[in-house]
Amino acid sequence: MSEFASPRAVFQRLIDGITARRPDDLPRLYAADAVVVHPFADPASRLEGREALRGHFARLRTLPMELKARNVVVHQTADPEVIIAEFEYEGRNTETGREFVVPNIFVLRVRDGHIVESRDYAHHRAFDEAMA
Secondary structure, three states: OOOOOOHHHHHHHHHHHHHOOOOOOHHHHEEEEEEEEEOOOOOOEEEEOHHHHHHHHHHHHOOOEEEEEEEEEEEEOOOOOEEEEEEEEEEEEOOOOOEEEEEEEEEEEEEOOEEEEEEEEEOHHHHHHHHO
């Protein structure tokens, strides 16, 4: 990855890596001291640092699902480091066949080609129900 990739390009690499289930690639998109908050998780969660994110993304290996991102809209903000991305994960539980759609809004701050902070507003209950 370019040391100075744009926030939009970094976001695209993020959702491409998630949908392709490449958990080993994802932590490299983040700064070593990145902070990611999931305000709508129950309970809300806060991941600090690349190693915490490595553990978080490792779950992709074991979840029985296929994902693709759809309806992706990226909004530029007055701050060149910050974007707001709206999208949906469309998926299928590969064990049950249950299909699902999970709406998301990510607010990302990208500095020098790495995510330094992110607030990920996802419908976590929809993910949980799809995996049941």
